[in-house]
Amino acid sequence: xxxxxxxxxxxxxxxxxxxxxxxxxxxxxxxxxxxxxxxxxxxxxxxxxxxxxxxxxxxxxxxxxxxxxxxxxxxxxxxxxxxxxxxxxxxxxxxxxxxxxxxxxxxxxxxxxxxxxxxxxxxxxxxxxxxxxxxxxxxxxxxxxxxxxxxxxxxxxxxxxxxxxxxxxxxxxxxxxxxxxxxxxxxxxxxxxxxxxxxxxxxxxxxxxxxxxxxxxxxxxxxxxxxxxxxxxxxxxxxxxxxxxxxxxxxxxxxxxxxxxxxxxxxxxxxxxxxxxxx
Amino acid sequence: xxxxxxxxxxxxxxxxxxxxxxxxxxxxxxxxxxxxxxxxxxxxxxxxxxxxxxxxxxxxxxxxxxxxxxxxxxxxxxxxxxxxxxxxxxxxxxxxxxxxxxxxxxxxxxxxxxxxxxxxxxxxxxxxxxxxxxxxxxxxxxxxxxxxxxxxxxxxxxxxxxxxxxxxxxxxxxxxxxxxxxxxxxxxxxxxxxxxxxxxxxxxxxxxxxxxxxxxxxxxxxxxxxxxxxxxxxxxxxxxxxxxxxxxxxxxxxxxxxxxxxxxxxxx
Numbered sequence: 001x002x003x004x005x006x007x008x009x010x011x012x013x014x015x016x017x018x019x020x021x022x023x024x025x026x027x028x029x030x031x032x033x034x035x036x037x038x039x040x041x042x043x044x045x046x047x048x049x050x051x052x053x054x055x056x057x058x059x060x061x062x063x064x065x066x067x068x069x070x071x072x073x074x075x076x077x078x079x080x081x082x083x084x085x086x087x088x089x090x091x092x093x094x095x096x097x098x099x100x101x102x103x104x105x106x107x108x109x110x111x112x113x114x115x116x117x118x119x120x121x122x123x124x125x126x127x128x129x130x131x132x133x134x135x136x137x138x139x140x141x142x143x144x145x146x147x148x149x150x151x152x153x154x155x156x157x158x159x160x161x162x163x164x165x166x167x168x169x170x171x172x173x174x175x176x177x178x179x180x181x182x183x184x185x186x187x188x189x190x191x192x193x194x195x196x197x198x199x200x201x202x203x204x205x206x207x208x209x210x211x212x213x214x215x216x217x218x219x220x221x222x223x224x225x226x227x228x229x230x231x232x233x234x235x236x237x238x239x240x241x242x243x244x245x246x247x248x249x250x251x252x253x254x255x256x257x258x259x260x261x262x263x264x265x266x267x268x269x270x271x272x273x274x275x276x277x278x279x
Numbered sequence: 280x281x282x283x284x285x286x287x288x289x290x291x292x293x294x295x296x297x298x299x300x301x302x303x304x305x306x307x308x309x310x311x312x313x314x315x316x317x318x319x320x321x322x323x324x325x326x327x328x329x330x331x332x333x334x335x336x337x338x339x340x341x342x343x344x345x346x347x348x349x350x351x352x353x354x355x356x357x358x359x360x361x362x363x364x365x366x367x368x369x370x371x372x373x374x375x376x377x378x379x380x381x382x383x384x385x386x387x388x389x390x391x392x393x394x395x396x397x398x399x400x401x402x403x404x405x406x407x408x409x410x411x412x413x414x415x416x417x418x419x420x421x422x423x424x425x426x427x428x429x430x431x432x433x434x435x436x437x438x439x440x441x442x443x444x445x446x447x448x449x450x451x452x453x454x455x456x457x458x459x460x461x462x463x464x465x466x467x468x469x470x471x472x473x474x475x476x477x478x479x480x481x482x483x484x485x486x487x488x489x490x491x492x493x494x495x496x497x498x499x500x501x502x503x504x505x506x507x508x509x510x511x512x513x514x515x516x517x518x519x520x521x522x523x524x525x526x527x528x529x530x531x532x533x534x535x536x537x538x539x540x541x542x543x544x545x546x547x
Contacts, residue, residue, distance in 0.1 A: 107351060111333045183369035190331045191442065192359030192386025197393035201382045205371035
């Protein structure tokens with residue numbers, strides 16, 4: 001009952017745990033800082049600053065000779081192709097794994113207030129484990145591996161992106177599905193609908209926007225990753241940057257970094273456009 | 280025999296007894312209303328009957344089978360024959376009404392048909408007819424988040440009409456509608472049940488609606504069945520006892536119906 005209250009003002013019961021968590025976080029972060037030997041003063045040291053300065057000064061003006069631009073265009077297309085093909089393969093891995101891993105499509109959970117039976121959850125574990133294995137090895141390691149296996153060129157990059165990003169997309173898709181309102185899918189399952197149909201009618205309408213935006217963001221990451229992998233010989237812009245850097249052609253590097261900027265901008269706009277269409 | 284409950288009890292995970300020792304037999308084609316104060320266990324009872332909850336004790340028989348003894352495949356087929364109308368229909372906000380209604384037959388359609396229907400509505404006329412009976416045929420191609428609470432409830436009812444189940448279960452199906460519309464909508468539901476000879480169970484807050492539309496009334500209080508009577512035999516004392524200690528005064532048939540209970544429907 002509401003009555004005129006007497007006595008001291010009520011204390012927020014959540015205050016103490018919050019304070020304790022903050023202190024705990026700081027206590028954990030501090031050793032991390034000293035362990036990573038982070039020392040920003042090194043950047044301002046006279047010699048180092050001069051070296052960096054001369055390296056960056058070489059960036060201007062960006063290279064824009066016709067022959068180089070043709071090369072740049074080809075490398076950009078190759079990078080886009082690596083990222084897109086890698087993402088398509090990653091999606092083929094991620095979509096079925098996410099459907100198998102997500103708890104939202106559990107039929108046993110329908111009658112148990114959303115908690116699946118223990119053995120049904122146990123069956124989801126191997127899929128989760130597979131996704132963890134796929135994404136726990138960095139794409140650069142996969143790329144090095146595949147460069148040995150299939151030789152220098154874009155194929156290694158595509159496979160490396162497909163495997164690592166398949167693991168990431170699968171995990172995130174499964175979690176997005178679990179984070180949206182589960183009642184539509186549960187109601188459909190309780191009306192005897194097949195799981196895939198319950199997913200398409202009950203989960204997808206709520207989750208599609210977020211899944212799409214994450215996919216486009218990952219595509220953007222794949223573009224960047226394909227560049228890093230280019231350094232180990234997996235083709236695309238990265239290989240060009242590597243070559244230009246070795247030849248101290250700062251202008252060429254600058255042009256390629258500008259291309260990057262344009263690509264990321266493009267991905268960002270694409271994501272916005274698609275999200276606006278969907279919401 | 281459509282429904283038979285023998286000594287059914289339901290204890291939630293937190294140890295609360297939602298239902299205790301429920302005995303209920305409903306024959307095919309019967310129409311009955313479940314009334315009782317908030318928190319009495321009406322929704323739990325309907326969810327048990329929809330196999331959305333498994334009873335913790337007792338025997339539950341639906342349409343001649345025991346759902347929890349069946350294999351999961353047979354239970355799935357049984358579920359396609361049960362239609363539950365939710366108080367706040369669980370419809371994704373971005374889904375179009377036509378899709379939401381046609382989803383009623385997902386349990387009967389093969390998977391490919393269900394998925395194809397998502398790309399292009401396969402039976403828009405069927406969905407329109409179901410909606411037209413509830414006077415919202417004009418909303419066919421609108422999105423669920425553009426509808427009011429009462430309109431959404433009618434979309435949920437249209438889905439079950441389209442499903443054509445053998446057992447219609449309705450949990451406060453008209454709680455977000457004004458009295459006239461609520462009466463009309465219940466009339467559509469009872470007419471549907473009568474025309475197809477299927478069983479209809481509805482939980483209702485408004486006692487006068489229950490008395491006017493249903494020949495059999497079951498009163499539920501504190502997880503137990505308080506009375507199970509033909510509607511003409513429900514006395515004012517029985518109602519008073521059912522709602523005792525509630526702020527609701529026991530309504531007499533002449534009094535205006537209680538204000539429609541407005542539900543906050545999240546996300547849709």
